[in-house]
Amino acid sequence: MVHFLIGFFDFVLLLYFMKVGFDFKNIKIQILALIQLILFAFAELNFTHSGSPDFIIDELAIFMMIIINIVGGAIALYGIKYMLYEDAPKYKKDIFLVYLWIFLVIMNFAVISNNLLYFFFFFELTTLSSFLLIKFRNDDISNKNAINALLLNMIGGLFLLIAVCLNLFTNHSIYINEIIQNKDYISAAMIFVVFAAFIKGAMKPFESWLLGAMVAPTPVSALLHSATMVKIAPFLVLKFSPVFSYEISFLITLLGMFLFFIFALEGLGKNSFKEILAYSTISLLSLMIAVAAIGTKESYEIALLLIFFHAISKAILFMCAGILEKLHHIKSIDDMQGLMSADKPLALLILVSFATVALPPFGLFFAKLFFVEYLAKLIQTDILYIFIILFFVVGSSILVLLYFKIASLLLSTNNHQQTPAKTPLSFVASSYFLFVFMILSIIYLVTTKSDISIFSIIFGALFVSLIVSLFVFKFNNLQKISVYACGENTIGQIGQFYFDFEKYAKYFLYVAIFLWLVLFGVSL
Amino acid sequence: MSIVFSFMLGFFAPIYGGIFYGIDRVLKAKMQRRKGPPVLQPFYDMLKLFSKTKFIVNAPHTIWMIFYFLSLWAVVFMIFFGGNLLYIIFGHLLATVFFIISGYSVNSIFSQLGSNRKLLSVVAYEPILIVNAICIYLVFGTFEISEILAAPNNFNSLVFTFLSLLFVVPTVLKLSPFDASKAHQEIVGGIEVEFGGVFYELVYAAKFLEMIFVYSFIFILASNDYIFGTFLVVFSFFAVALVDNSTARIKIDSLLKALYMYGFGLGIVSIFWILLCCI
Amino acid sequence: MLHIKRFLKKSPWVLHYNTGSCNGCDIEILACLSPRYDLERLGVLNTGNPKQADIFLVTGPLTHRCHDRLLQLYSQIPDPKVVVAVGSCTCTGGVFKDMYNVNNGIDSLIPVDVYVPGCASSPELIMDGIVKALEILEGK
Numbered sequence: 001m002v003h004f005l006i007g008f009f010d011f012v013l014l015l016y017f018m019k020v021g022f023d024f025k026n027i028k029i030q031i032l033a034l035i036q037l038i039l040f041a042f043a044e045l046n047f048t049h050s051g052s053p054d055f056i057i058d059e060l061a062i063f064m065m066i067i068i069n070i071v072g073g074a075i076a077l078y079g080i081k082y083m084l085y086e087d088a089p090k091y092k093k094d095i096f097l098v099y100l101w102i103f104l105v106i107m108n109f110a111v112i113s114n115n116l117l118y119f120f121f122f123f124e125l126t127t128l129s130s131f132l133l134i135k136f137r138n139d140d141i142s143n144k145n146a147i148n149a150l151l152l153n154m155i156g157g158l159f160l161l162i163a164v165c166l167n168l169f170t171n172h173s174i175y176i177n178e179i180i181q182n183k184d185y186i187s188a189a190m191i192f193v194v195f196a197a198f199i200k201g202a203m204k205p206f207e208s209w210l211l212g213a214m215v216a217p218t219p220v221s222a223l224l225h226s227a228t229m230v231k232i233a234p235f236l237v238l239k240f241s242p243v244f245s246y247e248i249s250f251l252i253t254l255l256g257m258f259l260f261f262i263f264a265l266e267g268l269g270k271n272s273f274k275e276i277l278a279y280s281t282i283s284l285l286s287l288m289i290a291v292a293a294i295g296t297k298e299s300y301e302i303a304l305l306l307i308f309f310h311a312i313s314k315a316i317l318f319m320c321a322g323i324l325e326k327l328h329h330i331k332s333i334d335d336m337q338g339l340m341s342a343d344k345p346l347a348l349l350i351l352v353s354f355a356t357v358a359l360p361p362f363g364l365f366f367a368k369l370f371f372v373e374y375l376a377k378l379i380q381t382d383i384l385y386i387f388i389i390l391f392f393v394v395g396s397s398i399l400v401l402l403y404f405k406i407a408s409l410l411l412s413t414n415n416h417q418q419t420p421a422k423t424p425l426s427f428v429a430s431s432y433f434l435f436v437f438m439i440l441s442i443i444y445l446v447t448t449k450s451d452i453s454i455f456s457i458i459f460g461a462l463f464v465s466l467i468v469s470l471f472v473f474k475f476n477n478l479q480k481i482s483v484y485a486c487g488e489n490t491i492g493q494i495g496q497f498y499f500d501f502e503k504y505a506k507y508f509l510y511v512a513i514f515l516w517l518v519l520f521g522v523s524l
Numbered sequence: 525m526s527i528v529f530s531f532m533l534g535f536f537a538p539i540y541g542g543i544f545y546g547i548d549r550v551l552k553a554k555m556q557r558r559k560g561p562p563v564l565q566p567f568y569d570m571l572k573l574f575s576k577t578k579f580i581v582n583a584p585h586t587i588w589m590i591f592y593f594l595s596l597w598a599v600v601f602m603i604f605f606g607g608n609l610l611y612i613i614f615g616h617l618l619a620t621v622f623f624i625i626s627g628y629s630v631n632s633i634f635s636q637l638g639s640n641r642k643l644l645s646v647v648a649y650e651p652i653l654i655v656n657a658i659c660i661y662l663v664f665g666t667f668e669i670s671e672i673l674a675a676p677n678n679f680n681s682l683v684f685t686f687l688s689l690l691f692v693v694p695t696v697l698k699l700s701p702f703d704a705s706k707a708h709q710e711i712v713g714g715i716e717v718e719f720g721g722v723f724y725e726l727v728y729a730a731k732f733l734e735m736i737f738v739y740s741f742i743f744i745l746a747s748n749d750y751i752f753g754t755f756l757v758v759f760s761f762f763a764v765a766l767v768d769n770s771t772a773r774i775k776i777d778s779l780l781k782a783l784y785m786y787g788f789g790l791g792i793v794s795i796f797w798i799l800l801c802c803i
Numbered sequence: 804m805l806h807i808k809r810f811l812k813k814s815p816w817v818l819h820y821n822t823g824s825c826n827g828c829d830i831e832i833l834a835c836l837s838p839r840y841d842l843e844r845l846g847v848l849n850t851g852n853p854k855q856a857d858i859f860l861v862t863g864p865l866t867h868r869c870h871d872r873l874l875q876l877y878s879q880i881p882d883p884k885v886v887v888a889v890g891s892c893t894c895t896g897g898v899f900k901d902m903y904n905v906n907n908g909i910d911s912l913i914p915v916d917v918y919v920p921g922c923a924s925s926p927e928l929i930m931d932g933i934v935k936a937l938e939i940l941e942g943k
Contacts, residue, residue, distance in 0.1 A: 369614065379795070389655065397650040398647060408643075459595070459598070469590075475583045483631055484634065484853060549843075553843060561844055572857070575883075576881045579879075709851065724854070
């Protein structure tokens with residue numbers, strides 16, 4: 001019965017995609033939808049139930065559900081407040097909020113499905129909801145980006161469907177738990193699942209859909225970038241990583257790590273706050289996929305840490321970006337100058353969130369730390385991992401540069417004098433909630449790993465006292481003095497520099513595509 | 525006993541670090557055939573700075589800097605307690621970020637330029653430090669300094685690590701030719717420009733701590749052979765002073781290129797050297 | 804408590820400012836820092852930054868253009884501080900005295916503690932002036 005319903009709705013969904021293709025006169029979407037329809041019909045006809053259940057709630061699924069529901073829930077609540085500032089009719093706002101919640105429900109189902117066909121259905125549903133959410137503002141650019149997102153994600157769906165059909169064709173199981181038990185089962189089908197994950201995870205040739213998603217209202221970006229959608233990518237890789245052969249695992253890691261480095265570099269040349277955040281997301285996402293693909297117990301834990309803390313940090317950052325956009329009318333980082341004096345709590349929240357992505361004693365940092373330790377072990381047995389190390393260490397420090405480049409503008413009190421504005425508590429409440437949640441998780445992490453405890457206590461205490469002192473100490477008893485400007489009374493201005501790697505972009509693209517092809521070739 | 529000793533070493537680091545700094549100044553003076561200041565000059569400076577009027581530009585600027593000093597001190601404590609090399613590197617990164625943010629939080633062009641350059645130089649030397657930490661791990665099988673110092677001497681495998689670290693030392697200490705982030709004649713000391721009186725003393729003492737931080741990396745390369753370790757430190761101390769005296773400052777982008785090409789390159793060579801030739 | 808004021812004279816950091824001199828005195832000041840005279844043996848450091856300076860070395864007559872800047876720099880030096888006027892122009896205006904574009908010596912604007920004469924003053928004189936300034940600094 002469930003199977004029939006899901007199959008039926010899947011047909012309806014694909015027909016809807018076809019209709020979208022006709023509405024927007026996009027022949028590619030029509031063709032993709034048609035191919036998917038045919039393949040899906042083939043899969044449905046050849047599908048037979050084996051003994052395995054269709055839904056399995058295992059440890060990984062619970063973990064993902066915690067992220068999806070807590071982080072996603074916080075974002076959806078934030079969306080209610082955000083929508084008050086949005087210029088749209090009331091009924092559209094309500095529909096938007098409903099979409100957000102439905103999205104979360106779909107994600108919950110996606111992570112527990114064990115049947116690849118069901119997974120395909122929810123995979124396509126996430127495509128649909130992201131399409132609808134990106135399209136929300138209904139102007140030209142929204143429509144264009146929504147169509148692009150739909151198109152690219154449908155390619156992902158197609159890959160998934162090909163994997164299903166190949167499995168059925170070669171009389172293999174399409175139940176995930178059976179696939180990952182069969183250690184010596186390595187086929188091209190597997191690589192198609194991985195490719196589908198790559199597209200959801202916005203890996204190199206397909207990153208434009210996630211970057212384009214920033215035209216939508218900010219809760220959408222927050223949701224796409226942190227808790228939902230893109231997290232399917234590391235999730236899928238994590239699921240299947242135990243059966244990867246050594247070559248495939250290494251190549252995926254190499255590709256991921258390369259893209260981690262490349263995306264961080266490309267982010268350096270951007271000046272829109274949301275775009276920079278988007279680049280840092282796809283960069284870290286590549287890192288997650290890379291770590292997940294190693295497929296050992298240690299890498300599994302590191303990947304989980306990365307997924308978890310990245311979701312929280314990115315959610316907070318995107319929510320802050322939304323507040324900046326709506327309350328302070330800031331989109332470009334150049335306009336952020338003087339925010340520290342205009343709205344100190346918000347500016348500090350952004351600054352601390354940057355710290356949580358890159359610096360000790362926060363979660364993502366620990367993940368990176370464990371990864372360096374783990375890499376040092378790996379390289380002893382396999383010298384090829386030296387490439388992974390190179391990309392990783394350079395990429396990490398470039399990300400530090402990327403974040404604290406923005407911090408400079410946030411802090412400087414240059415010519416842009418902003419009107420002081422106080423962010424309503426109801427607007428930042430979800431961010432604070434997530435922040436507290438993150439701190440609690442870090443405390444839990446520290447209590448389970450004894451070797452990092454002293455370190456994190458020292459630096460945690462430093463951090464807390466720093467934030468407290470920033471609010472408490474004003475040094476009113478000390479004499480204030482003007483800045484040194486060679487004796488001049490006029491005060492110079494300084495901007496922030498950008499590093500443009502646009503001219504190398506095509507080489508990066510070639511390398512990425514080459515790695516995809518090598519990956520594909522090796523899997524055959 | 526040893527805990528008390530480590531604590532003392534860490535606690536008085538800003539004090540006796542000053543002696544190293546004084547020696548450094550005398551050494552450089554002697555290289556230029558000058559008499560140079562007395563060895564205790566940093567302490568005279570310190571006491572003088574205490575007696576000056578306290579000026580600040582704005583409160584956050586000063587607070588960030590104070591926490592830079594405190595974090596750096598914590599890092600030095602971790603070194604003397606034989607902590608994990610990676611934690612020390614990242615702790616130092618955190619401290620440096622505090623300092624950079626301090627530089628950004630005033631409206632001074634020199635300070636901001638200094639911060640920008642410091643950020644870039646961090647991007648240049650941070651990967652080298654991590655790669656070298658991995659090299660040390662490959663040789664000794666541990667990141668813990670206390671265990672490394674107990675292991676038998678294996679300097680042959682770490683020759684390239686040593687060479688690579690020689691590039692990091694002047695960058696962290698902001699010495700020529702890698703002193704674009706400080707650039708005394710060009711941007712008036714960079715981030716340091718806006719501090720005066722007792723607050724400048726903290727920046728000044730932080731230099732001693734940075735010295736201890738970076739030379740301790742060189743010291744542990746000799747593991748349990750402390751005499752050889754001291755020799756290495758003295759040698760690199762001398763070499764760095766010589767290079768500082770005899771070279772001109774290079775621009776920040778040349779710094780990035782030089783560190784990535786030679787420092788990072790030597791780090792990679794070091795990994796290959798250890799894995800292919802020494803194990 | 805030890806008398807930390809005593810150390811003021813052991814570590815005088817110098818800020819050098821040119822209010823419109825012919826650069827003659829500036830070259831002599833730089834010569835003081837060179838190996839031959841080596842002012843650094845007295846602990847002198849040429850900081851180039853008023854906030855960390857104790858001794859304000861001024862060269863040149865007080866031109867109108869430098870008026871505000873000199874005042875600004877002077878006010879940014881934390882107490883205790885001494886001002887050393889290096890060269891005849893700085894002391895009195897020298898050959899530029901009573902010209903339309905200068906305001907004679909810098910003591911018309913800021914209090915000067917030590918006058919170092921000479922056109923240009925020799926390094927020996929400058930060092931002598933700085934040592935004198937150190938005594939005054941100790942007294943402040």
